[in-house]
Structures are given as structure tokens and as C-alpha cells.
Amino acid sequence: MAIQIVMDRTGESRHPFNPDETRELAKAERRFYALTDGGSASAVRTGLGQVSQIQCFDPTAEETTVFPRLVGG
Amino acid sequence: MLCFSPSRRGERSRKRAVRAIFIRLGAERTPEGRSLRLLREWLSPVQSAQFLTRGYFEVIGGDTGKQYRIYAGTASNVCEVDERGAPTIGLCFLPQGELPIGDVMLSQKIALERCESRTLEVSRKFVPTGFMFRRNRLLG
Numbered sequence: 001m002a003i004q005i006v007m008d009r010t011g012e013s014r015h016p017f018n019p020d021e022t023r024e025l026a027k028a029e030r031r032f033y034a035l036t037d038g039g040s041a042s043a044v045r046t047g048l049g050q051v052s053q054i055q056c057f058d059p060t061a062e063e064t065t066v067f068p069r070l071v072g073g
Numbered sequence: 074m075l076c077f078s079p080s081r082r083g084e085r086s087r088k089r090a091v092r093a094i095f096i097r098l099g100a101e102r103t104p105e106g107r108s109l110r111l112l113r114e115w116l117s118p119v120q121s122a123q124f125l126t127r128g129y130f131e132v133i134g135g136d137t138g139k140q141y142r143i144y145a146g147t148a149s150n151v152c153e154v155d156e157r158g159a160p161t162i163g164l165c166f167l168p169q170g171e172l173p174i175g176d177v178m179l180s181q182k183i184a185l186e187r188c189e190s191r192t193l194e195v196s197r198k199f200v201p202t203g204f205m206f207r208r209n210r211l212l213g
Contacts, residue, residue: 007168007176011107039169043183049117053187065115067180068172072197073148073165 004028006035007067019059032057032066039069108175115179132182134189141185144206147177151185152201160206166196 004015015031017024036042036055043051044061058064100106113121120130129144131154142160144150148167152160168180184192 005111007108007111007172007180009104009171009173011104011173011176012111041180041183041188043187045115049115049120051115051183051186053183065111065179065183067176067183068168068170070166070180070184070192070195071169072195073167 002028002062003064004031005063005065006031007065025059029057029059032064035066040066041069042066104173105175108173108177108179110175112175112179112182115182120182130182132185135186136189139189142206143178143181143185145174145178147172147174149199150178151181151196152206160201163199163201163206164193164196165199166192 001016002019004017006013006015015028017028019025019028032042041053043053043065044058045063045065046052054061054064101110113124116124116130120132123130124145129142131140131142133140140154140156141164142152142154144152149163149165151164151166153162153164155161166181166184167177172180
């Protein structure tokens with residue numbers, strides 16, 4: 001199972017999906033682009049403490065996090 | 074005749090451990106608790122140990138290799154540090170919306186490690202004072 005973690009006011013919303021299921025994968029991809037097209041950024045965990053920022057949906061990523069656009073304080 | 078009874082010290086330590094578990098489980102039901110759990114999951118072991126013991130963790134800028142320190146906080150909580158570990162420039166940037174503390178700090182870590190230049194463009198710079206970065210709350 002893979003998971004998309006969307007940061008929000010509640011801390012996070014977790015959306016697990018099975019990447020081998022076409023329908024679930026398509027839904028995860030739609031969610032990803034709906035968020036990133038709106039300005040959110042995303043990253044995948046590539047190892048212990050290692051992250052990589054992504055611009056496109058990665059169907060092989062086990063854990064993807066999406067967070068809102070960064071602004072100056 | 075020998076009488077076996079649980080040692081008071083052992084009992085006290087067990088009670089403390091049970092209490093800590095209850096506090097932790099309770100805290101993780103809150104947005105802040107959940108966000109801190111996510112942050113802990115995404116930190117490297119070294120960053121995790123720093124956060125636990127010092128209340129901050131350090132990251133290396135992905136473009137310049139400069140060192141930054143992220144303190145527990147949601148605003149004006151990041152600074153660049155020199156090779157002696159002294160704060161040189163304060164940076165203020167955060168994700169839009171009212172996110173809980175762990176989410177803000179995780180976003181800051183990812184941004185500095187993976188798109189440092191863009192992050193520096195949007196962040197507001199300030200001169201760090203000792204007071205601002207002395208407040209290390211232990212949340213790890």
C-alpha cells in the first residue's frame with residue numbers, strides 16, 4: 001500500500017491506496033494534481049530522513065506528502 | 074521467611090511509563106500531536122536526536138550546502154548558522170494556511186533541503202537576536 005499525506009489544519013489527512021489497482025491509482029493521481037495545480041508542493045520520502053521534491057505524480061512512491069505553498073512571514 | 078513484594082522503585086517507574094504512554098496517545102489525537110508524529114517520521118536519526126534533546130534540528134541547504142537550524146515554532150523559527158553554530162541570519166517563511174507546528178517545521182525542512190534558492194527568495198530575512206533562538210521547547 002502507498003499513502004498520500006496531505007498537510008492541513010487537522011495535522012494531516014492520510015489517503016492510502018493500492019498502486020496495483022488502476023482505479024485507486026487514478027484517484028491518487030487526480031488528488032495529487034488537484035492539490036499541486038492549486039499551488040501546493042509535494043515530496044516523497046526516499047529513505048531514513050531523505051526526501052525528494054517532486055513535480056509530477058510518482059506512482060512508485062510509497063509515501064508522498066503534500067503541503068501548501070510557502071510564503072514569507 | 075522471605076516475602077516477595079514488587080519494589081517501590083519498579084512500581085513507580087512502571088506508573089511513570091504508563092502515564093507517558095497515555096499522555097503521548099492523548100497528544101497524538103490533536104492536530105499538533107499528529108503533525109509532530111509526522112515530523113518525527115520524516116526526520117533523519119541525527120535530526121530526530123537533536124530535536125529530542127535540544128528542541129531544534131539542523132538541515133543542509135540543497136543548493137549552497139549552508140547549514141540552517143529549525144527551532145520549534147511556526148514563525149521566525151529558522152536561522153542560518155555559521156561553522157561555530159552561531160545564528161547569522163534569521164529566516165521567516167511558512168506554508169500558507171494555519172498548519173500545526175510539526176507540519177510547518179517539516180515543510181521548512183523539505184523546502185531548505187530540496188529547493189533552497191526558491192525558499193530564500195520568498196523568505197523574509199531578519200537579524201537574529203539571542204532571545205529569539207534561546208526558546209527551545211522540547212517537543213520531539
